[in-house]
Amino acid sequence: MDYEKRNTRLLSAFLVLVSICILKGGRSAEVIRCKETDRQALLKFKKGLVDEYDVLSSWGSEESKRECCKWRGVGCSNKTGHVISLHLNEEILDRWHALGGNLSDALVDLRHLISLDLSTNDFSDNEIPEFIGSLDKLRYLNLSYCSLKGKVPGQLGNLTNLRALDLGNNYGGLMIQNLDWLSNLSSLFHLDLSSSSFTEGLKTVVFQKILIIKSLKELYLGGCSFPNDTSSVDAYVNSTFASLSVLDLSGLSLTSLAFHWLFNISKSLLSIDLSSNELNGSIPDEFGQKLVSLENLDLSYNEFEGGIPKSFWNLKGLKKLHLSSNNLTGSLPDFVGTMVPLEILDLSDNRITGSVPESFWKASKLEVLYASNNSLEGTISESHLSKLHNLKKLDLNYNSLVFNLTPDWDPPFQLEFLKLASCKMGPRFPIWVRTQSKVSQLDLSSANISDELPEWFWDSLPRLEFLNLSHNQISGRLPDLSSKLSGHPLLDLSFNEFAGLIPSFHPNTTCLYLSNNNFFGSLSFLCKSKYDELGLLDFSNNRLSGQIPNCWENTAVGILDLSNNNFSGEIPDTLGYALLMTLHLFNNSLSGELPSSLKNSGLLEVLDVGSNMLTGNIPAWIGTNLASLVILNIRGNNFFGSIPPELCYLTQIQILDLSRNNLSGRIPLHCFKNFTNFVQKSSTTPYGVLASGYSYPIVYNVVDKVVVQWKGRVFEYSKTLYLLTLIDLSSNRIEGNIPKEIFQMEGLVSLNLSRNHLKGNIDQAIHQMESLECLDVSRNQLSGEIPTGLGTLPFLAFLNLSNNNFSGKIPSGTQLQGFNASLYAGNIGLCGPPLPMCPEDYPDPLSGHNSDENDDDAFMKQSFLKEFYITIVLGFIVGFWGIIGTLLLRKSWRYAYFSFFDRIICT
Structure with a gap:
């Protein structure tokens, strides 16, 4: 369950209990003024805080200097004037991590404090202070999402009036060494220790210590370090969990062995969260047989197989069912659509097939339907959707559904999310979308739309924050969007037929994808506004021209792709002052040298400036300052001089392409052993920026790309890029021998040293290159025999040894005979299949029968x-x-x- 919903629920539950005594500042001030001791305590507490965004500006201001009950986040009693609540969370301050600094013990002077909520701030240098235990009147304490660290103090056991304690989601920073103090909290009904760490000796008795609390109704242990062996709780689940109604055991690496005690915990459970575990097999029927009171069931992100159990028919009160990200198969059962009152259903990321049952569309109370990334098919008409009056979120992305809706259809619902990627919506743009004025996320990508974007579109959807219309054939020109959209927009219009100049965008835009269109002109709009939240900008594969703007210090861009355009001039200096992680300027007409300001880009993982007209020496600071580089591509430029030995510091490098330049000198010695991804066999897990995502307003995958020469041809790698390890120094003037250590790199997939002036031979150590698929050393001056070990490489699929001085016989009995003869041509002394036979292999008609012949x-x-x-x-x-x-x-x-x-x- 996400933070916003959980926090709202928690606040509501507690405020029901204390609402009779907590009043907001304005009303309390009308009855009696705040106490001076409390006012001084608040001011002293504020001094210890770091208030970067000035969210506590009302504290001590001239307007309300003495009336602290009017201060933001402060609540007072209308009878005594004492401060009884202090709520400084995101909801009150309108900003995540608004406050930092230290937690001053001045809070101890707030002796009548009943409710304290400091959640969603950043106290990353703080432990939970022991003085919190002195606030003995506290009933509600929330320190969640605060980045706190260190041990949880036992003094919390002094808070005997506590009803709700939330220390959750400090993400492993909190260590719980002792839980004996919990026995004093006899009135506790809500306990959240999510993402905490238990000491090893405590893990097996966690449940025993918690179950002492008879009043407990809500328990959250999601993401804690927890033992798989849950046998220690067997003796307690029958008696002491009878009153438990909410249980969160998500992210504990539980296996299906946990079911033997789970179904005995409490028959009164209303909500259970088992998401992100290692549960497998079929979903047990016991959920529908023993936990018939369930209102919320979350089994997402597990390994369940098979279909949805028929026993779920018994869950008449079920409101929320989350089954996403499993391996569920088969078709949707007919009864799912008639479960009353079903409000939230999440079946996304499974392998469910077939059409949606007719009864499914009768769930009139359905609010949220997520079924993306399945194999659903069939046609959806207006009659199917006509009864879904309460539908707010609809996500059917990546299915094979056809929407047959008339252009003037008036839907009965007002959606907040609408995602129909890869569903057939076209060829006309769906006009009925115009009625969805509340929609904040709209995804109609790959929807077979070939139409001009209507003029009404941008003004009819004022709350739109996430828009994806990519991979269609939508045309038209974009208006000025600086006052369009809402919040922190993410906009993806890539792979369409939009044309014209690129206009200004909303100043809070976070991601902007306009690649593979027909935009032309310059990017001058970037310098007209401060895009300080612009994290990603992709304008690749258009017809943009002119100079790249020199105002990147106004942005927070981390991923910039301007490749395959017509930009000219020099690379601007201000790019070095952005927060770059990837920089793609491939295939333009850029000139000059690499700006020295890029040495400030310590986060840079991808530097791709290939196929331009850049010149100068390869800067040594690439190796010394850009230690995070995974991809370095400068191919097809005019760089000269030798390869700087400082490149040896790029320990994370995976693709090193210096080809098609004017480089000379020798290949640096004792260098390649530093390249971890070359020396070791590569993992199969995407890394770094190649798998990164932008999380606002939703997770959006960013897959990087690079153009490389592979097996003699040029390819663009993207989704499988993380599998490729490559060194390409071809088409330069490099001389000398090939260092032996190159032939010892077990993880290298492709090596291209062709078209240079290299001498010497191929070392016998080449048999160690077990991952090698492509080797090209053609058009050099290499000599000697071809080592036998070359023919033992299991994955070698491309080989070019032509136009050298190799001699001797091509090793026989290996895969080397399977390559075309042209890949060995130009080596006068080389012979043996697939070339003509060596002289010693021809029969001698004049020689007699030797005595040693068989x-x-x-x-x-x-x-x-x-x-x-x-x-x-x-x-x-x-x-x-x-x-x-x-x-x-x-x-x-x-x-x-x-x-x-x-x-x-x-x-």
Whole structure:
């Protein structure tokens, strides 16, 4: 369950209990003024805080200098004027992590404090202070999402009036060494220790310590370090969990062995969260047989297989069912659509097939339907959707559904999310979307739409924050969008037919994808506004021109892709002052040197400036300052000079492409052993920026790309890029020997050293390159024999040794004979299949039978000689008599033949 919902629920539950005594500042001030001791305590507490965004500006201001009950987040009693609540969370302050600094013990002077909520701030240098235990009137304490660290103090046991304690989601920073203090909290009904760590000796008795609290109704242990062996709780689940209604055991690595005690915990459970565990097999029928009171069931992110159990029919009160990200198969059961009152259903990321049952569309109370990334099919018409009056979120992305809706259809619902990617919506743009004025997230990508974007679109959806119309054939021009959209927009219009100049965008835009369209002109709009939240900008594969703007210090761009355009001039200096993680400027007309300001880009993982007209030496600071580089591509430029040895510091490098330049000198020695991804076999897990995502307003995957030469051809790698390890130094003027350590790199997939002036030989250590698929050393001056180990490489699929000075016999009995002869051509001394046989392999017709030859060899040679002589004799007979016989038989031929010789003699 996400933070916002959980926090709202928690606040509501507690405020029901204390609402009779907590009043907001304005009302309390009308009855009695705040106490001076409390006001001073609040001011002292504020001094210890870091208030970067000035969210506590009302504290001590002239307008309310003395009336602290009017201060933001402060609540007072209308009878005594004492401060009884202090709520400084995101909901009150309108900003995540608004406050930092220290937690001052001045809070102890707030002796009447009943409710304290400091959640969602950043106190990353703080432990939970022991003085909190002195606030003995506290009933509600929330320190969640505060980045607190250290041990949880036992002094919390002094808070005997506590009803709700939330220390959750400090993400492993809190260590719980002792839980004996919980026995004093006899009134506790809500306990959240999510994402905390228990000491090893405490893990097996966690439940025993918690179950002492008879009043407990809500328990959250999601993400804690927890033992798989849950046998220690068996003796307690029958008696002491009878009152438990909410249980969160998500992210504990539980296996299906946990079910033997789970179904005995409490028959009164209303909500259970088992998401993000290791549960497998079929979903147990016991959920629908023993936990019939369930209102919320979350089994998402597990390994369940099979279908949805029929026993779920018994869950008549079920309101929320989360089954996403499993391996569920089969079709949707008919009863799912008639479960009353079903409000939230999440079936996304499974393998469910077939059409949606008719009864499914009768769930009139359905508010949220997520079924993306399945294999649903069929046609959805207006009649199917006509009864879903309460539908707010609809996500059917990546199915094979067809929407057959009339253009003037008026939906009965007002959606907040609408995601129908890969569903067939076109060819006309769906006009009914115009009625969804509350929608904040809209995804119609790959929807078979080939139409011009309507003029009404941008003004009809004022709350739109996430928009994805990519991979269609939508045309038109974009208006000025600086006042369009809402919040922190993420906009993806890539792979369409939009044209014209690129306009200004909303100043809070976070991600902007406009690649693969027909936009032209410059990017001058970037310098007209401060895009300080712009994290990703992709304008690749358009017709943009002019100079790249020099105002990147106004942005927070981390991923910038301007590749495959017509930009000219130099790379701007201000790019070095952005927060770059990836920089793609491939295939433009950029000139000059790499700006030295890029040495400030310590976060840079991808630097791709290939196929331009850049010049100068390769800067040494690439190796010393850009230690995080995974991809370095400068191919197809005019760089000169030697390869700087400082590149050896790029320990994380995975693709090193310096090809098609004017580099000279030698390959640095004792360097390649530093390249971890080359020396070791690569993992199969995407890394770094290649798998990164932008999380606002939703998770949005960012897959990087790079153009490389592979097996003699040029390819663009993206989704499988993380599997590729490559060194390409081809088409330069590099000389000297190839360092032996290159041939010892077990993790290297592709090595291209062709078209240089390299000498020496291929070292015998090449047999260690077990991951090598592509080797090209053609057009050099390499010599010696081809090592036998080259033929033992299991994945070698492309080899080019042509135009060198190799000699000797190509190792036989290996896969080397399977390559085309042209890949060995130009080596005068090289022989053996697929080239002509070596001289020593030809039979000698004049030699006799050697005494050390075996009988088979002798027999073969004798047979060969016999056939050889017979062929000569037959050839002579056929040739001689073929001519003489013809002259004897045909008079006209004899006459012509002798007349010819007479003419020659006479002349």
